Amino acid sequence: MRATEGGRPYKVKIFKNMIDQNLLSTTESMWKYNPVPEFPEPFPEFSSGAFSVRFFNVTAASVRGKKHKHDGTNNDDYYCVSAPDFCGGKIVIAALCDGAGSRRFSRIGAKAASVTACEALSASFCALTDENPAFFSDLDLPTDNPEWAQLAGKIAAVMRNSVNTAFYAVKDAYEKRLNTDGFEEATLSDFASTFLASVIIKTAAGFDFTAAISIGDGEIAAITETGEPVIFGNSDKGNYAGETDFLLNDNLRTEAELKSRTRFSRKHFKAYFLMSDGVADDYFPTVTGLPLLLCDLKLNGIVPFETPDGTVIPPPPDGHPEPLKYKWVNDPDVSLPLLYCEQFLDSQKLCTDEIYAASCSVSNITGETFNDKAERLYLWLDNYSRRGSFDDRTLVVIRPNVIETDNAGV
Amino acid sequence: MSDFMRRLPVYLLLDISGSMAGEPIEAVKVGISTLLTELRGDPQALETAFLSVITFNSSARQVIPLTEIMLFREPMLQAGGATALGAALSLLADCIKAEVRRSTDTQKGDWKPLVFILTDGAPTDDWKAGIDILNRSSTANIIACAAGANADPTVLKAITPNVVMMNNCSSGDLSRFFAWVSTSVKVSSKSLDSKPGAGIELPPPPQGFVIVP
Incomplete structure (x- = not known):
């Protein structure tokens, strides 16, 4: 591919993890759009949302994958994000579940698990902050301090409890539908889904304290202010793709097992992500893919471009590549221009900071047609193309606000 | 091709022994051609x-x-x-080991391989040794088809629980077999996200084919 700016060619070497453009040009017209079935109960095909609280900005979206659109089947992912009122915008809670593709009602299980986990975590953290007025400052204590250990233990128990609460919510969702129209042959395993849950808390000293727990694939991960990727847990994978574990697996909900799946971190984050495997697989391995994901979000106007010190780095002298366009499965007459950071990884071997800089000059290419961040994320998730990537995609992006913190707690 | 893309590896193990000469081998050729046409019409495949x-x-x-x-x-x-089925299974194990990527922390694994075995006669070599090698070194979803009365379904059952039998080795039956392979490839990816080691759901076999219990 070649593109020009100011009469000078920009040579683009397609990165090996990049789309196979020839094949995608062939298959883009073959994917068909078939609506989601209304029976036995309607389920949203996509969703998106964004909100800001004092310390965090949240943008999230979920889209039905090309395969499910083609087959006329449902989006099996579901997410829930909340910032409870009681904490003055210092806590964001998120849960994301991916229903098993081979299970008929897994989307219902995914919704029950994620919504209930969010509610349970919100109630539990309300109780924790109520019982401890120094909650937010205690999170800043040295990790060898007994009070920190006690608090961490309580948070870990809350995270573990969210898994069991989610499990019973799935069981309840199944039992409520037993023998109702369309669910006659249903079994509990038909409601199987993965489970990711996380809480991110702004401490009194301004750190981003996070707790995360997961069962199955998908990823919880973050990028620190210094650009270091942090992975929260080991995504459950079998020998081959698509082999994963689910919330309904009794062996995975033992206390010991859940303890091993609970992760803490206390750092300054640039961005924090929960993603279903439909996104995580496209940026695999996460440790190297995460900066590329953040870069793609910046290039396409979902996350604002900013340099650590607030300065604007001039764009690269050779300009930028042209955005790539593929037909939207929902409407073949529409092709959204999108940028891929791999397009910038040419022989000059631009680092990600330089890619961000390049985005200064191109952000308006993809940014003019839609203004709302949630809509941008939805459209980007629904349109970026990679060969072999047609699963449902769900992404929750949590970015801390850079503001003065207080030491009073809430 | 991206090194990070998930692939669905499909292996066809085809018996081309003397008994397949004539109409059967020609039908196999047509079947492969039909299979390709079908798969090329499916974006996911x-x-x-x-x-x-x-x-x-x-x-x-x-x-x-x-x-x-x-x-x-x-x-x-x-x-x-002759019919060196054991050697074919041993070679299959080698090919899967060399060609199919497994998930690691830095490598995205392929989908679990799909293997279709088509044979019209009893093996003439040490087929049990081939099964041992295959079982030791690789895992795959294997579907075997005993084509005609001379095929030995009990041998195939020792390889995989998924065995179908066609009554004769006619061009019509072979054509239906390859159409079924095509459907199986398309359907299989829908049922692959399962617990590690779980099997796959296959479409019903073609009319006239019998599932060997």
């Missing part, structure tokens, strides 16, 4: 399915390595010789 052909008669040979559908060229097949 086109983006993910990779096909390999291993033939066996007096010996086994991988005539087409794992190749993406778009670049696949139909092999020249000629029937003759």
Whole structure:
């Protein structure tokens, strides 16, 4: 591919993890759009949302994958994000579940698990902050301090409890539908889904304290202010793709097992992500893919471009590549221009900071047609193309606000 | 092709022994051609399915390595010789080990391989040794088809629980077999996200085919 700016060619070497453009040009017209079935109960095909609280900005979206659109089947992912009122915008809670593709009602299980986990975590953290007025400052204590250990233990128990609460919510969702129209042959395993849950808390000293727990694939991960990727847990994978574990697996909900799946971190984050495997697989391995994901979000106007010190780095002298366009499965007459950071990884071997800089000059290419961040994320998730990537995609992006913190707690 | 893309490896193990000479081998050729046409019309298969052909008669040979559908060229097949099924299974194990990527922390694994075995006669070599090698070194979803009265379904049942039998080795039955392979490849990816080690759901076999219990 070649593109020009100011009469000078920009040579683009397609990165090996990049789309196979020839094949995608062939298959883009073959994917068909078939609506989601209304029976036995309607389920949203996509969703998106964004909100800001004092310390965090949240943008999230979920889209039905090309395969499910083609087959006329449902989006099996579901997410829930909340910032409870009681904490003055210092806590964001998120849960994301991916229903098993081979299970008929897994989307219902995914919704029950994620919504209930969010509610349970919100109630539990309300109780924790109520019982401890120094909650937010205690999170800043040295990790060898007994009070920190006690608090961490309580948070870990809350995270573990969210898994069991989610499990019973799935069981309840199944039992409520037993023998109702369309669910006659249903079994509990038909409601199987993965489970990711996380809480991110702004401490009194301004750190981003996070707790995360997961069962199955998908990823919880973050990028620190210094650009270091942090992975929260080991995504459950079998020998081959698509082999994963689910919330309904009794062996995975033992206390010991859940303890091993609970992760803490206390750092300054640039961005924090929960993603279903439909996104995580496209940026695999996460440790190297995460900066590329953040870069793609910046290039396409979902996350604002900013340099650590607030300065604007001039764009690269050779300009930028042209955005790539593929037909939207929902409407073949529409092709959204999108940028891929791999397009910038040419022989000059631009680092990600330089890619961000390049985005200064191109952000308006993809940014003019839609203004709302949630809509941008939805459209980007629904349109970026990679060969072999047609699963449902769900992404929750949590970015801390850079503001003065207080030491009073809430 | 991206090193990070998930592929669905599909291996065809085809008996080209002397008993397949004439109409059967011609039907197999047509079947492969039909299979390719079908898969090339399916975007999901086109983006993910990779096909390999291993033939066996007096010996086994991988005539087409794992190749993406778009670049696949139909092999020249000629029937003759014995039925070295054991050697084919052993070679299959080697091919899976060499060609199929497993998930690691830094490598995205392929989908679990799909293997279709088509044979019209009893094996003439040490097939049990082949099964041992295959079981020791690789895992795959294997579907075997006993083509006609001379095939031995009990041997195939020792390889995989998924065995179908066609009454004769006619061109019509072979054509239906390859159409079923095509449907199976398309359907399989829908049922692959399962617990590690779980099997797959296959479409119902063609009319006239019997599932061997």
